[in-house]
Amino acid sequence: MDVCVIGAGYVGLTTSTVLANYGHQVYCVDKQKERVEMLRRGEIPIYEPGLEEMLVKNTKKGNLLFTTDLETAVNKSDLIFIAVGTPQDNDGRTDLRFFEGVTNELAPLIDTYKLVITKSTVPLGTNEELERKLIEKGVLKENFDVVSNPEFLREGTAIHDMLYPDKIVIGVKEYRAVQTLQKLYRFIDAPYIVTSLSGAEMIKYASNAFLAVKISFINELAKIADVYNVDITDVALGIGMDPRIGHHFLQAGLGYGGSCLPKDLSSLEHQSIKKNITPHLLQAAQTVNDSIIDHYIAKLKKEIPDYQNKKITVWGATFKPNTDDLRHSQALKLIDRLVKDGSQIRLYDPIVSPNIHNTITYKDMYDSIKDADILIIATEWKQFIEADWNKVSERMRGDIVVDCRNCLQPYTLKKNGLIYLGVARP
Numbered sequence: 001m002d003v004c005v006i007g008a009g010y011v012g013l014t015t016s017t018v019l020a021n022y023g024h025q026v027y028c029v030d031k032q033k034e035r036v037e038m039l040r041r042g043e044i045p046i047y048e049p050g051l052e053e054m055l056v057k058n059t060k061k062g063n064l065l066f067t068t069d070l071e072t073a074v075n076k077s078d079l080i081f082i083a084v085g086t087p088q089d090n091d092g093r094t095d096l097r098f099f100e101g102v103t104n105e106l107a108p109l110i111d112t113y114k115l116v117i118t119k120s121t122v123p124l125g126t127n128e129e130l131e132r133k134l135i136e137k138g139v140l141k142e143n144f145d146v147v148s149n150p151e152f153l154r155e156g157t158a159i160h161d162m163l164y165p166d167k168i169v170i171g172v173k174e175y176r177a178v179q180t181l182q183k184l185y186r187f188i189d190a191p192y193i194v195t196s197l198s199g200a201e202m203i204k205y206a207s208n209a210f211l212a213v214k215i216s217f218i219n220e221l222a223k224i225a226d227v228y229n230v231d232i233t234d235v236a237l238g239i240g241m242d243p244r245i246g247h248h249f250l251q252a253g254l255g256y257g258g259s260c261l262p263k264d265l266s267s268l269e270h271q272s273i274k275k276n277i278t279p280h281l282l283q284a285a286q287t288v289n290d291s292i293i294d295h296y297i298a299k300l301k302k303e304i305p306d307y308q309n310k311k312i313t314v315w316g317a318t319f320k321p322n323t324d325d326l327r328h329s330q331a332l333k334l335i336d337r338l339v340k341d342g343s344q345i346r347l348y349d350p351i352v353s354p355n356i357h358n359t360i361t362y363k364d365m366y367d368s369i370k371d372a373d374i375l376i377i378a379t380e381w382k383q384f385i386e387a388d389w390n391k392v393s394e395r396m397r398g399d400i401v402v403d404c405r406n407c408l409q410p411y412t413l414k415k416n417g418l419i420y421l422g423v424a425r426p
């Protein structure tokens with residue numbers, strides 16, 4: 001099938017590459033000229049394991065073309081995916097600027113039948129509104145169907161998640177659209193959940209909200225466990241054995257960040273308030289997440305009252321491992337807070353070198369800890385979990401390692417003469 005994908009971000013690039021890899025002809029459109037030129041050269045603007053190789057292979061085969069020319073891409077395609085960003089505005093609502101921009105650009109280009117598929121995460125009612133606007137702008141009703149097909153991939157495992165999803169959610173008004181999508185996704189073996197346009201929109205928000213609530217739940221329990229000298233990892237293991245609870249998303253730590261969980265939870269909160277429903281649980285999850293940095297700074301202060309005068313090294317800047325995404329990174333929030341308190345920070349991250357006031361970034365992990373008094377692990381990259389702790393101990397001046405992600409083995413550190421401070425791990 002001939003497919004146009006609008007937006008060459010994490011979702012647009014993964015969708016385009018996977019569809020091209022399984023035999024479809026894909027035109028991936030982005031309005032950023034430099035990004036398109038980079039992609040044409042086979043360079044990828046994001047870090048996503050495995051994506052570059054698959055992208056380059058399909059670009060060379062001619063299955064995957066990058067362009068800024070929306071008109072040609074739409075003319076050549078039967079299916080149009082919208083995968084542009086839907087960020088958070090200053091009040092925490094969804095900023096639909098890019099999505100509405102696409103609606104306006106698409107309307108004059110649709111003069112034969114197209115399936116318009118929304119991959120972007122959009123508030124309830126947005127796809128109904130998209131249909132209404134296209135008709136209002138002169139597109140004939142018989143020339144298109146709108147489909148809501150939200151994406152559930154995680155950064156860092158995007159290709160795997162797209163190829164092996166636990167379900168494919170399709171919100172439709174016309175059943176014929178379901179058959180077309182089943183043909184498109186014939187290489188994916190997953191159950192289909194077919195629902196209304198807003199039903200699909202809500203499944204997406206509900207998923208991210210549930211994950212955020214689950215993380216805040218374990219983080220709140222970690223605070224309680226800490227004061228009772230209980231190891232929170234034992235508690236997570238214990239409750240996770242119950243299949244009704246499950247082990248996933250029970251890792252206590254610095255809290256959730258990234259480009260989606262925080263913004264989608266906040267958006268759902270606003271969508272709810274707009275209809276006069278107070279979303280107590282959603283608000284509580286955000287309150288817990290917002291409190292974590294302060295909580296652990298207070299803990300650090302208790303252990304080391306003059307921590308501002310110490311040499312602190314932070315390992316990890318991205319919002320989680322295996323991505324270069326710094327959006328809403330809790331690690332960056334922690335660094336920001338330490339800098340505000342007067343500390344000079346030395347930072348090492350395996351992928352990014354962000355330019356942060358009063359922070360020196362290092363290219364080598366072990367150089368970054370030379371003469372450090374305190375080492376803080378803010379993101380659980382594999383390199384940190386597998387670090388040579390004897391070397392760390394020799395390089396550091398002090399002996400304190402703060403594991404904000406509970407990703408290290410306390411015993412290994414203690415064996416190497418280091419003091420381990422985890423999250424509720426006595």
Ligand SMILES: NC(=O)C1=CN([C@@H]2O[C@H](COP(=O)(O)OP(=O)(O)OC[C@H]3O[C@@H](n4cnc5c(N)ncnc54)[C@H](O)[C@@H]3O)[C@@H](O)[C@H]2O)C=CC1
Pocket residue numbers: 006007008009010011012029030031032035083084085086098099101102105119120121122151152153154155259260
């Ligand atoms: N990042 C992720 O892991 C996931 C994101 N989502 C959702 O997917 C959507 C996209 O997210 P990301 O890929 O992270 O976004 P992104 O911000 O990384 O990329 C969006 C791209 O769209 C382009 N764009 C904006 N307006 C355009 C226009 N009018 N024409 C052509 N290109 C345009 C931008 O230049 C940018 O390259 C969001 O709604 C997000 O909530 C859903 C699941 C996973």
Ligand SMILES: O=C(O)[C@H]1O[C@H](OP(=O)(O)OP(=O)(O)OC[C@H]2O[C@@H](n3ccc(=O)[nH]c3=O)[C@H](O)[C@@H]2O)[C@H](O)[C@@H](O)[C@@H]1O
Pocket residue numbers: 121151152153154155156208211215248249250251252253254255256257258259260261319320
């Ligand atoms: O809508 C989206 O964009 C995506 O948002 C999340 O994916 P992602 O943001 O890539 O990252 P996650 O793996 O969900 O992690 C989110 C945050 O939660 C934190 N986390 C995760 C799990 C856990 O147990 N504890 C915890 O603190 C991570 O460190 C990270 O900061 C969802 O997991 C995806 O299903 C969804 O498609």
